Amino acid sequence: MTFLDRLRARWTDADTLLCVGLDPDPSRFPAHLRDRDDAILAFCAAIADATAEFACAFKPQIAYFAAQRAEDQLEELIAHLKRAHPQVPVILDAKRGDIGATAEQYAREVFERYGADAVTLSPLMGFDSLAPYLAYPDRGAFLLCRTSNAGGSDLQMLDVGGEKLFERVARLAAGAWNSNGQLGLVVGATYPAELARVRALVGDLPLLVPGIGAQGGDIDATVQAGQTASGGGMAINSSRAILYAGQSEDFAQAARLAARATRDAINRCRLRP
């Protein structure tokens, strides 16, 4: 099964659109973990084990590992996720974008070194900067389309001849660039009108939707705007609101409750054909 087959299966079989984002910030860890050499791995693995039942995907953000010199812990974390939760695909959030020869190196890092099932990419350098990732036929890639931050409007909302830049990216990802059906799009929950516009342009293309929780996106509006006719089509990411739901030794249980509540809040808004 390809990454997107597995993601779609998870939406249906586990009845969840929740993506659990793993953005480990050691300064926010429970006190009993902070002094451990493998604190990042221990924290993320505990969160993942507690939330896997409610997750359609896990999304580690590589910057949080790289800033802490913890690439080895990211390797071990993804290996753990694949052993313990093989049904939950792993999206490595890395937002790579570079020319072909360099993109081949990044693709090797993401798919061979870390063994991720999918990656986030910037489309700014065009199709040939994406092709090396698509050479891994069972993996997937989500292209930045309409990001959840305020500054996303600076370029993504420019009119490029009757449509916005993010709309052009959406059409390319659903059409000319999606030669092997491996692409999805990143569209922020903080802009539901544009999320709805993307959905209208791309049919059932999978969307990775950050921005609920700490970033303020509304769950009801997000699901209404982004779901497909069959009530799926999205991996709605929450990171901080789940990771830091608890501050003490029971942090994983607090994360579990937060993940379940978010999964349920999303599901209450889903179409049930």
Next chain:
Amino acid sequence: MTFLDRLRARWTDADTLLCVGLDPDPSRFPAHLRDRDDAILAFCAAIADATAEFACAFKPQIAYFAAQRAEDQLEELIAHLKRAHPQVPVILDAKRGDIGATAEQYAREVFERYGADAVTLSPLMGFDSLAPYLAYPDRGAFLLCRTSNAGGSDLQMLDVGGEKLFERVARLAAGAWNSNGQLGLVVGATYPAELARVRALVGDLPLLVPGIGAQGGDIDATVQAGQTASGGGMAINSSRAILYAGQSEDFAQAARLAARATRDAINRCRLRP
């Protein structure tokens, strides 16, 4: 001195616009290095030591280290460069681009962990995705503007209302976004007409120009198009044509000759006011 002060000083004091790109591919290393555990570090340090005299900057490309699980060698390499060649600034080519909280982590990685003097960034997510890097006042950032690959045209050449997207990025980088004078732009040597257009738009803003050498950009056309009125303003990058100029034990000497020849070829085209 800030990064850009140091880069400008190097253009004048060392009389060179050549940026030496460090894209280490172990499959192309001389045979006597391949079995060393620190082959990447040894190779890059030897190249840097042999070419520093002719370099206005060094530009390690992080993907080549990350794909080989060699972050530790990148740390050691940059520490070596700063010890042995403190006058030559280091640009870490990483093309990062993410929202603020995550960008803070990437900025910590680039500037604190690796100690780079400057970084390459994607502007697709807008100004707030750049701000965390600009919080380091002595460092610099080059924004992707018109990249050297063919696919660069897919989005960068779109008309955004009387100008191309790359022209808009150029104007923003030279104006509204350049609050503290820390920005430069990445403009490929493979498109000299657009390089000239960027130069016309941005005054003396520093440009990082990849694409000569293996990518086919013409040195004469590049210098004519991109130099400032005082014959400076560019760090013209060459990676593979220098790194792999020789295949045997004298590879560093071959790299030195290639770097000198490239420096000289660039200098023959420079204006000398």
